[in-house]
Amino acid sequence: MKGEILLEGIKKSFGDFCLEVDHLSITENIVISGHNGSGKSTLLKILAGFISPDIGSVKDLDSILFNNDDIGFFHHLTGLENLQFFNVDQNSLLFRKFLDELPVFRAALDIRYEEMSHGMAKVIGLFLVLAQEREVYLLDEPLSGLDEKTRSFLIREFEGQQDKIFVIAEHIANIGFEMIELSKGRVC
Amino acid sequence: MLGQLFLHLFRINISKLLYHKFSYFFEMISIVLSLFVYFYTSKAFVLGSNVFGYQGLTYFDFIIIGDLALMLPLYIIEAPIRNIKDSIDTKVINTFIILKIAPWKIFLTLGYSDFLRTLMRVLINIILIVIFFDTGLGIEHIKNACLQIVLVLPFCLCLGALVSAFYIYFGRGVHASGYITVLISIFSGAFFPVEVLPRQVYVIFEGLIPLVKMLKGVRSLGHYSENIWIFILWMMMLVPIGMIVQRAFFKYSNRGLRVFRF
Numbered sequence: 001m002k003g004e005i006l007l008e009g010i011k012k013s014f015g016d017f018c019l020e021v022d023h024l025s026i027t028e029n030i031v032i033s034g035h036n037g038s039g040k041s042t043l044l045k046i047l048a049g050f051i052s053p054d055i056g057s058v059k060d061l062d063s064i065l066f067n068n069d070d071i072g073f074f075h076h077l078t079g080l081e082n083l084q085f086f087n088v089d090q091n092s093l094l095f096r097k098f099l100d101e102l103p104v105f106r107a108a109l110d111i112r113y114e115e116m117s118h119g120m121a122k123v124i125g126l127f128l129v130l131a132q133e134r135e136v137y138l139l140d141e142p143l144s145g146l147d148e149k150t151r152s153f154l155i156r157e158f159e160g161q162q163d164k165i166f167v168i169a170e171h172i173a174n175i176g177f178e179m180i181e182l183s184k185g186r187v188c
Numbered sequence: 189m190l191g192q193l194f195l196h197l198f199r200i201n202i203s204k205l206l207y208h209k210f211s212y213f214f215e216m217i218s219i220v221l222s223l224f225v226y227f228y229t230s231k232a233f234v235l236g237s238n239v240f241g242y243q244g245l246t247y248f249d250f251i252i253i254g255d256l257a258l259m260l261p262l263y264i265i266e267a268p269i270r271n272i273k274d275s276i277d278t279k280v281i282n283t284f285i286i287l288k289i290a291p292w293k294i295f296l297t298l299g300y301s302d303f304l305r306t307l308m309r310v311l312i313n314i315i316l317i318v319i320f321f322d323t324g325l326g327i328e329h330i331k332n333a334c335l336q337i338v339l340v341l342p343f344c345l346c347l348g349a350l351v352s353a354f355y356i357y358f359g360r361g362v363h364a365s366g367y368i369t370v371l372i373s374i375f376s377g378a379f380f381p382v383e384v385l386p387r388q389v390y391v392i393f394e395g396l397i398p399l400v401k402m403l404k405g406v407r408s409l410g411h412y413s414e415n416i417w418i419f420i421l422w423m424m425m426l427v428p429i430g431m432i433v434q435r436a437f438f439k440y441s442n443r444g445l446r447v448f449r450f
Contacts, residue, residue: 050285065286072279086287125283132287 003027003061003135005047005165011055012042019043020186021056029158029166031175034182040169041067043182044138047167063136066129068122068145075114079105079124082113088131094157098127101153118145130157136165143170214367221374229380240381242407249323250407254378256313257333257406261399262369263306264344268299268352269365281440291437292430299352333406339415340402342422346429353429353436377403398422 005026012019019039032040045051046058048065073082089095098105105127108120116124126142137158143151155175158166168175205212232240233247242250275281275298284294314330317323351368355361375382376399382390394400398418405415 064288070279070282071286072275072281072283074280075278086283128283129286 009056010053012053029177031177031179032169038182061136064132064134065138067140071125073113079108139168225379232380232384240383259310261344265348266369268348269355272352291434336402336405339419340398343398346425349429349433353433356436356440376400
């Protein structure tokens with residue numbers, strides 16, 4: 001049974017930009033789309049509790065946020081050493097799946113973070129976030145910049161997690177989840 | 189041609205001087221401080237170490253023991269701000285925040301991530317001094333020093349936490365931490381016995397900086413139990429200061445995890 005994310009009367013302003021959500025109920029996996037600067041990342045950060053809205057409030061969620069621009073690892077450690085530092089279970093099913101199906105993940109495990117490609121670093125970051133047991137996963141552009149094989153694998157993973165909610169901010173529309181669009185800070 | 193070159197050079201120098209006026213102000217302070225150190229060192233040198241209760245210590249012993257005894261405490265003060273700044277630059281701190289790891293764990297893990305290197309530096313120093321230099325440094329000195337140092341560690345931890353909380357909250361203050369450690373080493377008596385300062389000034393520094401008593405204890409083989417109250421007082425301060433650090437981390441994450449630089 002999935003929970004519910006309920007947003008009502010949320011308002012957040014930054015200079016000229018204003019994000020407004022009158023009513024939004026999320027009970028299933030969802031994709032938030034919109035052009036650059038439409039407020040997708042801000043909305044995710046509000047949901048994650050990293051930004052407080054000016055008006056309205058969000059119920060504390062058992063959530064985790066992924067944003068490739070924000071996440072970072074120890075540069076001198078390999079992918080595996082970094083994951084070990086954050087106590088990732090190497091015997092988990094998720095780890096086996098990533099290892100078996102994603103060559104980019106396999107390669108990233110033995111490479112120092114400072115030497116990783118954009119895709120490798122992103123897959124390591126995504127794995128770390130997905131390895132955390134949470135009810136809600138807030139993923140900011142998890143698929144952009146990744147190859148087709150990795151993208152398909154990740155979408156299958158998101159769909160396969162029956163008891164979790166994935167809220168994904170993404171330009172790519174064909175993920176197969178319910179979609180809402182943000183335009184100039186408002187839900188269309 | 190040559191005249192124009194000099195004119196350009198002059199303009200560049202003036203513009204740099206005006207642009208970095210704040211750092212030149214601190215440079216002035218550094219000059220004053222170094223003159224201050226030379227003046228009081230020479231004064232202590234004339235009087236001789238025995239006057240201040242450091243029987244039999246040469247100036248070399250005085251400096252070396254002081255330097256060794258201050259290495260770890262100064263590291264505890266200065267390391268968190270430097271390492272936390274690095275973790276902000278590399279965004280590692282964001283990963284800790286995203287994973288909702290407790291602020292005190294973030295502070296200790298990231299702040300003291302190069303602790304082992306400093307510890308090795310201290311040990312190598314001790315080994316080299318004992319082997320190659322004829323000092324009065326013996327096992328008794330080292331044992332006494334270790335105990336005296338442990339007693340001031342809560343003070344250093346509190347100060348390090350406060351300085352790094354300031355940096356996390358406001359996004360500045362990295363260079364100020366360097367000044368704090370320099371001032372602390374001068375006024376705790378790293379370079380000259382602080383007893384040579386005017387009596388009132390000495391009393392103030394002795395009350396404010398526990399490292400004064402620590403260094404005195406280390407050099408004169410004083411009994412460590414005299415300084416236990418410093419340990420108890422600063423252990424009690426760890427909780428409120430820990431809350432300040434937590435507040436700073438909250439402010440940082442509330443900025444939307446943006447890496448901020450000034």
